[in-house]
Amino acid sequence: MILIGENIQIISKAVSEALAGRQAVPLQELASKQAEAGVHWIDLNIGPARKNPTETMSWLVNAIQEVVDLPLSLDTTNPVAMEAGLALCRRKALINSASGAQDSKERMLPLAVKFNSNVVISVLNDAGIPSDAAARAESIMETIEYANNLGISTEDIWVDPILMPVGVGQQDILEVIEFVRMLPDIAPGVKSTIGLSNVSNGAPRHLRHILNQVMMVILERAGLYSAIVDSFDQDLIDLNSGKKQEVIALIQKVMDGEDVDVSVLSAVERDYYKTARVIMGRELYSPSWLEI
Amino acid sequence: MGKFLEKYPGEIKELRLGTEGKQAVLGGQNTLPFHFFEGRPGKLKLALEVTDSEPSDWTPALQEFYADVKSSPVEWARKCVDVFGAEMIFLSLNSMEKDLPAAEIAAGVKRVAEAVRVPLAVFGLGEKEKDAAVLPVVASVCSGMNLLLGPVLKDNCQEIAAAALEHGHAVIAQIPMDINLAKDLNIRLGKFFPLDRVVIDPLTCAVGYGLEYAFSTMERIRLSAVVHDDKTLQSPLIARVGKEAWKTKEAVQDAGKGVLWETATAFTLLLAGADIVTLRHPESLQRVRALVH
Numbered sequence: 177m178i179l180i181g182e183n184i185q186i187i188s189k190a191v192s193e194a195l196a197g198r199q200a201v202p203l204q205e206l207a208s209k210q211a212e213a214g215v216h217w218i219d220l221n222i223g224p225a226r227k228n229p230t231e232t233m234s235w236l237v238n239a240i241q242e243v244v245d246l247p248l249s250l251d252t253t254n255p256v257a258m259e260a261g262l263a264l265c266r267r268k269a270l271i272n273s274a275s276g277a278q279d280s281k282e283r284m285l286p287l288a289v290k291f292n293s294n295v296v297i298s299v300l301n302d303a304g305i306p307s308d309a310a311a312r313a314e315s316i317m318e319t320i321e322y323a324n325n326l327g328i329s330t331e332d333i334w335v336d337p338i339l340m341p342v343g344v345g346q347q348d349i350l351e352v353i354e355f356v357r358m359l360p361d362i363a364p365g366v367k368s369t370i371g372l373s374n375v376s377n378g379a380p381r382h383l384r385h386i387l388n389q390v391m392m393v394i395l396e397r398a399g400l401y402s403a404i405v406d407s408f409d410q411d412l413i414d415l416n417s418g419k420k421q422e423v424i425a426l427i428q429k430v431m432d433g434e435d436v437d438v439s440v441l442s443a444v445e446r447d448y449y450k451t452a453r454v455i456m457g458r459e460l461y462s463p464s465w466l467e468i
Numbered sequence: 469m470g471k472f473l474e475k476y477p478g479e480i481k482e483l484r485l486g487t488e489g490k491q492a493v494l495g496g497q498n499t500l501p502f503h504f505f506e507g508r509p510g511k512l513k514l515a516l517e518v519t520d521s522e523p524s525d526w527t528p529a530l531q532e533f534y535a536d537v538k539s540s541p542v543e544w545a546r547k548c549v550d551v552f553g554a555e556m557i558f559l560s561l562n563s564m565e566k567d568l569p570a571a572e573i574a575a576g577v578k579r580v581a582e583a584v585r586v587p588l589a590v591f592g593l594g595e596k597e598k599d600a601a602v603l604p605v606v607a608s609v610c611s612g613m614n615l616l617l618g619p620v621l622k623d624n625c626q627e628i629a630a631a632a633l634e635h636g637h638a639v640i641a642q643i644p645m646d647i648n649l650a651k652d653l654n655i656r657l658g659k660f661f662p663l664d665r666v667v668i669d670p671l672t673c674a675v676g677y678g679l680e681y682a683f684s685t686m687e688r689i690r691l692s693a694v695v696h697d698d699k700t701l702q703s704p705l706i707a708r709v710g711k712e713a714w715k716t717k718e719a720v721q722d723a724g725k726g727v728l729w730e731t732a733t734a735f736t737l738l739l740a741g742a743d744i745v746t747l748r749h750p751e752s753l754q755r756v757r758a759l760v761h
Contacts, residue, residue: 462648
């Protein structure tokens with residue numbers, strides 16, 4: 177799976193301060209370390225950038241391109257900042273993100289045409305986040321058609337099903353998995369991506385990684401093309417590069433509803449097993465799901 | 469006929485409260501609320517609420533109604549059982565707000581427990597430090613009386629539940645209207661406390677004030693326990709209705725409406741899966757009982 181490193185994001189205090197003070201070094205280090213960790217894209221999340229949108233994104237894109245050669249995913253809800261950043265990207269960039277909401281269709285999607293870039297299109301529309309797989313499909317089909325008509329080619333579209341936290345709704349995770357499975361049939365040729373860490377939002381901090389990892393393995397099996405991830409989760413990177421085959425096999429067994437002999441599992445394997453059961457909706461989530 | 473009926477894998481264990489001669493049982497169902505045709509229904513308890521010092525924050529109509537007994541928790545509790553037919557007394561320790569010595573509060577609880585022939589639930593303020601200081605003393609002074617003590621929160625479950633265990637009481641585990649947190653607290657408790665001695669309080673709202681959230685939480689907890697056999701949620705549920713119903717604007721303005729509000733809220737939550745409902749007005753209790761039977 178293609179990994180997009182999420183660690184340069186405005187919610188982080190260090191990033192926010194460095195960005196506000198135009199201190200390039202900490203941000204460049206963050207980009208270089210993510211590249212070394214092995215991700216394939218670098219996400220630059222500057223939030224809504226209400227003050228100086230053009231100057232902020234331009235400065236950041238230039239600063240990051242000085243130190244890494246990876247393609248950039250520009251992450252802002254502000255079309256002015258987005259446009260300024262796209263104009264400077266050396267490699268074909270990724271707009272993160274557009275959606276089926278009217279405002280986004282009118283202001284974000286045309287930028288993908290203008291700069292011949294890739295674009296994340298989420299299933300969000302003016303009615304909100306669709307409630308199940310079928311409603312997601314309906315929403316994305318409309319937006320893809322709109323994007324195609326603008327001149328955006330299908331292979332440049334990265335569909336985002338929108339992943340909700342496990343503590344908010346386990347059923348919704350199953351709908352996302354189902355949607356990812358049906359995507360090649362309903363929209364042949366589109367790519368896909370997802371904000372992976374959202375699944376563990378609200379979960380105990382020290383347990384977020386295992387939720388993210390299991391979610392990634394399951395979504396990869398379902399056919400997801402890429403994910404926006406915590407670059408510094410080494411186990412996640414390892415799982416993605418095919419190490420720990422026994423863990424992947426175990427998670428897939430849970431996915432397929434096969435019987436697993438828990439008594440022969442190691443402690444680590446047991447944690448993956450329990451987490452996979454929670455993600456697949458077989459066990460009701462609680463913040464102490466590993467302790468039963 | 470039998471082939472059309474569901475058999476569920478999970479069940480709520482019976483919970484016995486009170487001592488020899490005045491024991492009562494609740495829970496014990498292996499089916500959904502009021503599915504008498506399908507399995508063994510649960511044993512419900514309609515409780516009346518009593519406060520251990522004068523209920524100065526209760527609406528004036530209720531204070532007037534209990535004017536003859538409200539200054540004596542023992543007399544009040546007796547009247548609720550003997551005259552009004554309460555199946556359980558829910559004693560709110562509002563004296564904790566005045567920071568009375570814990571031993572004094574506990575002695576008052578013991579007098580009430582000895583005075584009535586129904587089981588007693590004893591409820592603190594829901595403040596983690598104060599409850600952790602007082603409820604263990606209540607547990608100890610009332611040792612062996614098999615009370616239902618609460619609320620036990622995530623942050624004070626060690627102190628309170630350990631004392632309850634040592635002195636033979638059951639506990640009320642309270643969480644803010646969230647099935648995942650209900651499960652979490654029961655997992656924590658289950659490490660040292662028997663889960664068949666836990667009652668879950670997922671918090672309650674009155675009709676028109678968010679009842680649907682309370683309903684949905686209770687319903688999902690009960691479905692997980694009975695239909696999906698989630699062993700961590702197979703506890704009876706308590707709905708503390710009186711407090712919520714009698715603070716609504718309707719109840720404050722008009723005691724008649726208050727009774728209707730309390731009755732409608734309580735009955736709705738019994739449908740969602742509540743095993744204990746706590747009420748403040750005996751007329752509500754009569755009405756709920758008439759609906760249930």
